[in-house]
Amino acid sequence: xxxxQIIISEQAAKDMSDIYEYIANTIGMxxxxxxxxxxxxxxxxxxNYFPERVKVMVDSKRPxxxxxxxxxxxxxxxxxxxxxxxxxxxxxxxxSNLADKLNNM
Numbered sequence: 001x002x003x004x005q006i007i008i009s010e011q012a013a014k015d016m017s018d019i020y021e022y023i024a025n026t027i028g029m030x031x032x033x034x035x036x037x038x039x040x041x042x043x044x045x046x047x048n049y050f051p052e053r054v055k056v057m058v059d060s061k062r063p064x065x066x067x068x069x070x071x072x073x074x075x076x077x078x079x080x081x082x083x084x085x086x087x088x089x090x091x092x093x094x095x096s097n098l099a100d101k102l103n104n105m
Contacts, residue, residue, distance in 0.1 A: 004048050
């Protein structure tokens with residue numbers, strides 16, 4: 001079984017930090033923030049084996065990119081696969097407009 005390297009973009013790392021900060025400080029629930037952060041991180045770690053299990057998103061503007069969307073609670077991890085690497089591009093609140101977030105990449 002092939003093991004994939006996981007690379008998290010600076011933007012995705014910032015997204016994770018922003019999610020934590022929002023839940024911990026804006027909402028005032030640091031324990032919930034830690035739990036959510038950990039669930040997202042653990043889900044990302046599972047992508048090191050068989051990341052193709054996550055279906056390709058439809059992106060009519062850039063069909064060559066083949067973005068994939070892994071859902072964790074109310075959040076989406078957006079990534080691509082190249083050779084033996086999983087590239088995490090964004091982590092977003094799922095009800096938000098994901099198309100806008102992809103366009104800003």
